[in-house]
Amino acid sequence: GGGTSASIAILSAGSLQNALANGLKPTVDVPVTIESHGSTTVARMIAEGKRDPDIVSVADVALFDEPLSPSWHSVFTSNAVVLAYNPNTEGGQRLADAGRERWYEPLAKGAIDLGRTDPKQDPLGYRTLFALELASRYYDDASNLKDRILENDQLYPETALISQFETGSIDAAIAYRSMAVERGYEYIDLPNEIDLSNPQYDEEWYSTVSYSLPSGQEIQGGPISYGSTIRRMSDAALEVFDAHTTGSYLDEHGFLRREQFPTFEGAVPERVTRAVGRTSGASASANQPDNRSGATQSVNQSRQRTAPVKLSSAVSDITVLH
Amino acid sequence: MLAIDGLTKSYGAFDLGPIDLAVDEEVLAVLGPSGCGKTTLLAAIAGVTDTDAGTITLNGRDLTDRAPEDRGTVLVFQDGALFPHMTARENVAYAAASTGKIDELAATLEIGDVLDQRAATLSGGERQRVALARSLAADPSALLLDEPLANLDAPIKRRLRDELRPLLSSLSIPVVYVTHDQHEATAIGDRLAVVNDGVIQQLDTPSEVFARPATPFVASFTGSTNLFQARVAEEEGNPVLEWADHRFDVADDEYPVGVDIWFCIRPEYVTVVDDLAVEGRNNLDGHVRRRVFEGDGYRIDVTPEGADDVLQVTLSPPDYDWLDLDDRDRVRLSLPQDAIHIVGECDRTDAD
Amino acid sequence: MLAIDGLTKSYGAFDLGPIDLAVDEEVLAVLGPSGCGKTTLLAAIAGVTDTDAGTITLNGRDLTDRAPEDRGTVLVFQDGALFPHMTARENVAYAAASTGKIDELAATLEIGDVLDQRAATLSGGERQRVALARSLAADPSALLLDEPLANLDAPIKRRLRDELRPLLSSLSIPVVYVTHDQHEATAIGDRLAVVNDGVIQQLDTPSEVFARPATPFVASFTGSTNLFQARVAEEEGNPVLEWADHRFDVADDEYPVGVDIWFCIRPEYVTVVDDLAVEGRNNLDGHVRRRVFEGDGYRIDVTPEGADDVLQVTLSPPDYDWLDLDDRDRVRLSLPQDAIHIVGECDRTDAD
Amino acid sequence: MATSSTESETATPTVDWLTVALVLGGVLCLYYLAPLVSLLLSVPIGEIVGRMGDPTVVNAATTSLLSASISAVIATVFGLPLAYWLARSEARWTNAVLAVVILPLVLPPTVSGIVLLTVFGPNAPIGAAASAAGFPLTRSLAGVVLAQTFVASPFVVVTAKAAFESVDRTLEHASRSLGKSQWTTARRVTLPLAAPGILAGVTLAFARAMGEFGATMMLAYYPRTMPVQIWVSFVSLGLDGAYPVAIILVVIAVAALVILNTVAA
Amino acid sequence: MATSSTESETATPTVDWLTVALVLGGVLCLYYLAPLVSLLLSVPIGEIVGRMGDPTVVNAATTSLLSASISAVIATVFGLPLAYWLARSEARWTNAVLAVVILPLVLPPTVSGIVLLTVFGPNAPIGAAASAAGFPLTRSLAGVVLAQTFVASPFVVVTAKAAFESVDRTLEHASRSLGKSQWTTARRVTLPLAAPGILAGVTLAFARAMGEFGATMMLAYYPRTMPVQIWVSFVSLGLDGAYPVAIILVVIAVAALVILNTVAA
Numbered sequence A: 001g002g003g004t005s006a007s008i009a010i011l012s013a014g015s016l017q018n019a020l021a022n023g024l025k026p027t028v029d030v031p032v033t034i035e036s037h038g039s040t041t042v043a044r045m046i047a048e049g050k051r052d053p054d055i056v057s058v059a060d061v062a063l064f065d066e067p068l069s070p071s072w073h074s075v076f077t078s079n080a081v082v083l084a085y086n087p088n089t090e091g092g093q094r095l096a097d098a099g100r101e102r103w104y105e106p107l108a109k110g111a112i113d114l115g116r117t118d119p120k121q122d123p124l125g126y127r128t129l130f131a132l133e134l135a136s137r138y139y140d141d142a143s144n145l146k147d148r149i150l151e152n153d154q155l156y157p158e159t160a161l162i163s164q165f166e167t168g169s170i171d172a173a174i175a176y177r178s179m180a181v182e183r184g185y186e187y188i189d190l191p192n193e194i195d196l197s198n199p200q201y202d203e204e205w206y207s208t209v210s211y212s213l214p215s216g217q218e219i220q221g222g223p224i225s226y227g228s229t230i231r232r233m234s235d236a237a238l239e240v241f242d243a244h245t246t247g248s249y250l251d252e253h254g255f256l257r258r259e260q261f262p263t264f265e266g267a268v269p270e271r272v273t274r275a276v277g278r279t280s281g282a283s284a285s286a287n288q289p290d291n292r293s294g295a296t297q298s299v300n301q302s303r304q305r306t307a308p309v310k311l312s313s314a315v316s317d318i319t320v321l322h
Numbered sequence B, C: 001m002l003a004i005d006g007l008t009k010s011y012g013a014f015d016l017g018p019i020d021l022a023v024d025e026e027v028l029a030v031l032g033p034s035g036c037g038k039t040t041l042l043a044a045i046a047g048v049t050d051t052d053a054g055t056i057t058l059n060g061r062d063l064t065d066r067a068p069e070d071r072g073t074v075l076v077f078q079d080g081a082l083f084p085h086m087t088a089r090e091n092v093a094y095a096a097a098s099t100g101k102i103d104e105l106a107a108t109l110e111i112g113d114v115l116d117q118r119a120a121t122l123s124g125g126e127r128q129r130v131a132l133a134r135s136l137a138a139d140p141s142a143l144l145l146d147e148p149l150a151n152l153d154a155p156i157k158r159r160l161r162d163e164l165r166p167l168l169s170s171l172s173i174p175v176v177y178v179t180h181d182q183h184e185a186t187a188i189g190d191r192l193a194v195v196n197d198g199v200i201q202q203l204d205t206p207s208e209v210f211a212r213p214a215t216p217f218v219a220s221f222t223g224s225t226n227l228f229q230a231r232v233a234e235e236e237g238n239p240v241l242e243w244a245d246h247r248f249d250v251a252d253d254e255y256p257v258g259v260d261i262w263f264c265i266r267p268e269y270v271t272v273v274d275d276l277a278v279e280g281r282n283n284l285d286g287h288v289r290r291r292v293f294e295g296d297g298y299r300i301d302v303t304p305e306g307a308d309d310v311l312q313v314t315l316s317p318p319d320y321d322w323l324d325l326d327d328r329d330r331v332r333l334s335l336p337q338d339a340i341h342i343v344g345e346c347d348r349t350d351a352d
Numbered sequence D, E: 001m002a003t004s005s006t007e008s009e010t011a012t013p014t015v016d017w018l019t020v021a022l023v024l025g026g027v028l029c030l031y032y033l034a035p036l037v038s039l040l041l042s043v044p045i046g047e048i049v050g051r052m053g054d055p056t057v058v059n060a061a062t063t064s065l066l067s068a069s070i071s072a073v074i075a076t077v078f079g080l081p082l083a084y085w086l087a088r089s090e091a092r093w094t095n096a097v098l099a100v101v102i103l104p105l106v107l108p109p110t111v112s113g114i115v116l117l118t119v120f121g122p123n124a125p126i127g128a129a130a131s132a133a134g135f136p137l138t139r140s141l142a143g144v145v146l147a148q149t150f151v152a153s154p155f156v157v158v159t160a161k162a163a164f165e166s167v168d169r170t171l172e173h174a175s176r177s178l179g180k181s182q183w184t185t186a187r188r189v190t191l192p193l194a195a196p197g198i199l200a201g202v203t204l205a206f207a208r209a210m211g212e213f214g215a216t217m218m219l220a221y222y223p224r225t226m227p228v229q230i231w232v233s234f235v236s237l238g239l240d241g242a243y244p245v246a247i248i249l250v251v252i253a254v255a256a257l258v259i260l261n262t263v264a265a
């Protein structure tokens, strides 16, 4: 296998890279290696056998349905969609002036060079669409923001988006709050109804929007939820997992730890809940409200279909390592 | 003794062989036009090209499947193939077992002055001398030379040719000397193999090959420019040749009456009869068509009466002056019976 | 008229010039050892290297800042510099205005046979002939030749040298012919410039340069091997030279008494007096130290009495046979007054 | 016969160098091939053929071929003079210039893309001016070409430099002395003699341009070249989505290289 | 004087080819340099010096130099025999082999990394076997070298092939005919004559290995090479984090190339 007993390998979403390397790593005794790619790439690499990390963490738990299907996972933090702007450009300044209540106006006028990521390729991309849709409903005078604001040429791969933004090529970018905090961007904190950060708005508000991936998968709106799972159980992995999913470093890096986190989904091994200090019961209760993403129909069925297989492999891992 | 048996090699539309050759401690000159396969033959003996069939043995050792370095044959290339990143001395030292050997060869080949020059700065003659020294430094059991003088200017070529003859003879090993130059071949070879289209046409002493060419090709390539078709007949039990309006006595009685044959006579054997009144069996009258000065003598083209062909006669300058010929003069030529050589029966083979 | 004024160029530790030269419709031979700057001088005239100072004019046109192609000068390189991807004909055609010109030059330079060969397959002599044809095809206003015969074998070199002389003269343009070979320089040049260390040491007709070298370097480089130091004295109002135990009359009265000078006498001007009884002002006795056969004659080294130097005498084979000299024989030599040439005052300049 | 065959065996006891060479070279070839075979085997041929008609694939192929061709031409037009100068100049700082030429090779393409953005991005003076003139240098074919040229053109310069150096300078001097301009000399003497090396360089540059991903991704992204399309397909559909496009890229690139070398040779 | 100067002016009315060449070449150089200058100017020198002591940067630099050196050596050891064979063989399928050699150039490095994973990844037979033997081929220096060798070694093969082709085969035949083995011939005749071209190829391969990112990212990621470290810094800290590391990479690579060429020449 790839992860050796010497160190714990974490394969994580790119947005967690800095937090894990500079927040988590110094707080644990176990040596940790962190590898980061886009969340979708992370999921692909594991699903297609290109990586075999001990712990995998992604920026959208939906990826734990498809293509990854671990027997369980923890939802441990949230993030928010924010509107980062470059105060040194004219357009950026216009946004700063418009502020939290009127930010969409200069955007809708086409006076801002906006950058965003491709909804077909990463969660931030489709979450941008969700946020705009929700904003259209949230603000009184902001109908149809998606049609008015979105242009095809706003799409960049995430890396390119960051570079374009930092070099002043674009005035503003839809980003995660953690990115903006870590890099010291100026940003507009959007209302919770829009920024997809608060599980409280999940059921009756976030879940009313959706997006179809090229694969045919239907993504339903939901709070941004970072998920993590242990693929190879060990005491060391547990220690890292605990610090990873509950550590205060997350706040410092701009992530939002809601009080209900971490919650669990699936057949969580008891060792995990014990280590993290939550009961299995909590997992069961958290299960329902948090499950918004993934295929609209028969999500639970598909999970039940795959769970036994994955569980047995996880069990065998545990057995071996004991 | 270098023995080649049934050697063949095809590439593209060209077929070499089958070649059978046995070369003793002698110099065998291989003469042929460019593209006749003579370089390929050397390369095959040296092992730098592969062959399709046949065996090559040297002093009883079968070389056929050996690597070039393991054959004991050394090949001297047309342009010398000196290593350009080395001096002349380093080139010779590359193959020499001792510095004594280098000095000895430098003396023999008179390259002492240029030993410390880079290979690229040598003149053509110097280059070939160094190449020869290098090849001899390797102490060959057989020496193969591929037109070593071909790219040299005429006077250098003549001088090196004169030096090569005794040098190669003194080696007492089989030497194969490839050339397209008939003078070089006769000057250097103990024996002479004439090759055309990948096949040995004749293998004999140079004088025999020149006097009695085995094929029309050998005849023309060795300078027997008077090559004609005639029919064998008989007069009083003796063979004669019918050519144009004439009948010639011949020494060769090998061919039956009525057969069409090729015969040849070298231009230097044809004589001009000074008195038109003199009759002779093998005389023939004609008219002077052209006179050409060839440096060391004159060539006279004569159109025999009753023929469209041209008979060539070579004359020494004194003879030419004495005969005082003009164009269109009527001359009587004599074709000595012994000089007329029947090359062979006519078939689909052409003279060239 | 090609005029060079105050031309200088430095590279590394080497300085060329200042060079002042005026070349009429004549052949100027530039003679010097390798590394003396003669090739650089040609390159500077042709414009293929840049210069530090000075002007070059051709028929009144200032060439100094012109591109090489705009000078009207054509440079013939040592190895011919034929374009390897072209045939001989294409090389000539590259510079020729018409095919008629190609044929004409092919005839003049006797390269008709090789016109359709690739440049790489030509012999050294053929290569230089094609290079010459190509350079003449460009219709030069001045022709510059950089040791065109240097890499050729001796006989070819001699033949081409003999052909070049009339050919170059017939052009009626300034020709600069660079060489390190004194025989080539005298055979080809109307005038001769001897260059050493980037400086013209002497510029005159070949016979004048050879008879009256201006510096010890010129003397030794042109074969005045008898080069000695002596002191100017006076006898009866006439200048004499004191050398070893001897006093010689000299024709040159330019140097004051008491001055140390270099004088020279060419070995072919020294004569052996057949009768030891014959007295003469400029006679000198010595002993034969060595006799060397030099192909076209003999060289005798004589140690004069009272001197450590060696005086060289060249003798024709008949003279040598008649004198019947042996090593250690006592001989009386005569140094004709007119043959003794005072090269110049002694200073820090060395003979070589 | 028996004797000579024994002799032959004892005469070549050393390890055959050719065999060693072929084994080493074979290992390298296998190393190149194995992943490609694995790539080819992973997708049924029908799937590939099916994807070939896909408009995104057709567009990406068109963009790639067009941009790589333009990049190769630009690399040649701008690179040959530089290569020639590097080969011919006696200036000491040619080495410094050569180092500059090799830099794009050393720089990870993504970094190249980022730094190119700082110069040609719409906010940078050049980028802004071009954009204002209706010719944006990013997110356009121009951007793709800029990225590809940056990473691919050094191959033309480095390879052509070696080719020019192999041309004897005396031949150029001879040509000019014969009254031919620098231009004629370059065209009729230098270029023909350096042609094989130049062709090799252009081939390398074209190949590298076809494969360019990192810098293109940063500078252009749109219109999508095949490498970008492969990436997009991988991220959205996984290997099954990416492999057919990758195979088509390989096939097109090889075909283009074969044509380039056949036409030019 | 006045006359000749007028003549001189009328005599060179055409556009000076050298000027055109220098302008075109200069534009290309500027194109290479501008982003680099922009890169250098974007970070205060103190920041760069500060980062140079940073253990992650030191580790990445060590890994990069070590892996690129190993890759260059492997590329040379395996590539030279292949290049020699390609240059010398008369087999028709040398062109097919050459196409195989050029393929890694055409393939976007990320794709190369992915397909290499299908062969050397922990799930593939070879990768699993190596891993079981305690020598994992991914997430190890071996993985880095595998990735770099894949993308960089073609440069050695292509460039050395051209260099070998320029060595007259007759010289090799002459050497062997003089009784020297293939090995001696290669060592004393072929290699010395082909040396400049081979060195150029090794230089290119080393440079490319230093800059390799896409395939390394996929195949290894750990230990981090400088390009990966640049990426990580960029993802964590943005351009300000990535630039100093990128500058250090450029400096190290240039220094290494200069040393390589000085030592070898």
Ligand SMILES: [Mg+2]
Pocket (backbone or CB within 6 Å): B035, B038, B039, B147
């Ligand atoms: Mg031949």
Ligand SMILES: [Mg+2]
Pocket (backbone or CB within 6 Å): C035, C038, C039, C040
């Ligand atoms: Mg010279």
Ligand SMILES: [Mg+2]
Pocket (backbone or CB within 6 Å): C039, C078, C146, C147
């Ligand atoms: Mg010279």
